[in-house]
Amino acid sequence: SAVISQKPSRDICQRGTSLTIQCQVDSQVTMMFWYRQQPGQSLTLIATANQGSEATYESGFVIDKFPISRPNLTFSTLTVSNMSPEDSSIYLCSVAQVNTDTQYFGPGTRLTVL
Amino acid sequence: GDSVTQMEGPVTLSEEAFLTINCTYTATGYPSLFWYVQYPGEGLQLLLKATKADDKGSNKGFEATYRKETTSFHLEKGSVQVSDSAVYFCALSPTGGGNKLTFGTGTQLKVEL
Numbered sequence: 001s002a003v004i005s006q007k008p009s010r011d012i013c014q015r016g017t018s019l020t021i022q023c024q025v026d027s028q029v030t031m032m033f034w035y036r037q038q039p040g041q042s043l044t045l046i047a048t049a050n051q052g053s054e055a056t057y058e059s060g061f062v063i064d065k066f067p068i069s070r071p072n073l074t075f076s077t078l079t080v081s082n083m084s085p086e087d088s089s090i091y092l093c094s095v096a097q098v099n100t101d102t103q104y105f106g107p108g109t110r111l112t113v114l
Numbered sequence: 115g116d117s118v119t120q121m122e123g124p125v126t127l128s129e130e131a132f133l134t135i136n137c138t139y140t141a142t143g144y145p146s147l148f149w150y151v152q153y154p155g156e157g158l159q160l161l162l163k164a165t166k167a168d169d170k171g172s173n174k175g176f177e178a179t180y181r182k183e184t185t186s187f188h189l190e191k192g193s194v195q196v197s198d199s200a201v202y203f204c205a206l207s208p209t210g211g212g213n214k215l216t217f218g219t220g221t222q223l224k225v226e227l
Binding site for chain 2: 001006031033041042043045048090092094096098100101102103104105106107108
């Protein structure tokens with residue numbers, strides 16, 4: 001399985017600011033995803049990060065709030081924009097190869113918004 | 115749409131006790147089924163998977179069998195350890211791949227000495 005790292009591992013931010021989270025994989029992968037895990041909750045898919053094109057967002061998530069970049073097959077960023085305390089969550093990236101059913105997850109970024 | 119239902123936690127057990135965490139699913143066709151584990155302060159790790167009916171996934175003493183007739187994928191371990199304390203998530207991927215995972219709500223397991 002791929003080795004996945006995320007930066008930062010945690011952060012405390014002020015409301016109204018933005019934070020960019022990085023996801024780096026040690027090998028080329030076709031699929032990259034971003035999830036949110038609110039406190040005590042399960043995981044919710046935010047979007048699929050597509051290389052060279054706009055991300056595909058799930059219902060309830062929009063590009064203005066969660067812009068995503070994927071410049072190549074090993075790297076993606078998620079920005080949480082104009083943050084509010086409700087954005088306090090763990091944000092996780094995951095990877096998979098196309099037409100396979102198994103996703104592998106990064107260690108997550110713990111975000112607290114004051 | 116697809117859904118996964120897990121037993122609510124927390125589940126508290128003594129060390130060496132037998133563990134069962136129930137998971138049932140709703141999906142068309144033959145989805146792939148997974149158990150992920152999240153240790154405190156960490157991301158999710160794939161624990162085991164099964165891709166077709168009657169398959170048994172196993173890892174680190176944990177087992178789960180894909181039961182099509184009961185749409186279930188219950189997680190079991192014969193003798194838990196304190197180090198197994200974590201949150202366990204059941205998940206499914208739809209028939210034919212597609213990579214989109216649907217997660218259950220997670221079950222917290224606490225193992226005490």
